[in-house]
Amino acid sequence: MNVRHISTGSPFEEQIGYSRAVVADGWVFVSGTTGYDYATMTLPDSVEDQCRNTLDTIGKALIEAGSSLDHVVRVNYILTDGADFPACWPITSQVFAKAKPAATMIQATLMEPAMKIEIEVTARIPE
Template sequence: MKKIISTSKAPEPIGPYNQAVQCGNLLYTSGQIPVNPETGTKVEGGIKEQTIQVLENLKAVLAEAGTSLDRAVKTTVFLQDMNEFAEFNGVYAEYFDEETAPARSTVQVAALPIGARVEIELIAELA
C-alpha cells in the first residue's frame, strides 16, 4: 500500500505528482529542483548554490517521512551541464558520507524546469 508524503518545507508540486511516495519500507522522491520553498522561486547563483537547495529540499521531504539522507540507497542526478560535475560533486560529497553513499546515476540533460542547473531524485529506506 502506498502512502503520499508532503511537506511545506519543500517546494509544492507544480503538476499531477507528489513530493514522495512511501511503498513498503522504501521512499521514492520526485525530482527536486533548486526552488526555495519559502519564496517559491529558484535560488540565485550557480551549480553550488542550486545543489545545496536541492539537497536541503530532499532532506525536508525525507524528514517528513521519518528518514534521512543517510538512509538513501539510490540517487539519480540530472545536470544541465556536465562541465559543472566537479563543482556539483564537491557539494554532494558534503551531504553523503563516502563509505555509505548511495548508488548514483548522473546524466546531462538538454533542459530542466525553470532553467535549473540540477535536479535530484532519490530512493531511501525508512526507519
C-alpha cells in the same frame, strides 16, 4: 499496500500532479527536485546553491517520511551542463558521506532555463 504522499507545498506539485515523495513498504521515493527555495519560490544562480537547496528539500521530505539522507540507496543527478557537476561534488560527498548511494549523472534539458540541477533519490526507512 500502505502508501503515504509527502508534499513540500511547491506549486509545481499541484500544477503537474505529483508528490515530493511517496512512502511505500519501507521505501521512500523522492521526485526529481530542483534548486528552488520553496518558501520564497526563488532560484539561486549558482549550481552549488541550487544543489544545496535541492538536497535540503530532499532531506526535509525524507525526515517527514521517517528516513534521512543517511538512508539514501540510489541518487540520480540531472544537470543541464555536465561540466557543472564537479562543482557539486564537495556538497554531495559531504551529504552522502554515510549513505554512499549508488549514483548516476545525466545531462538533460530541465523545465526552466535557469534550473541547473535536479536530484531524485530512493531511500529506505530504518527499522
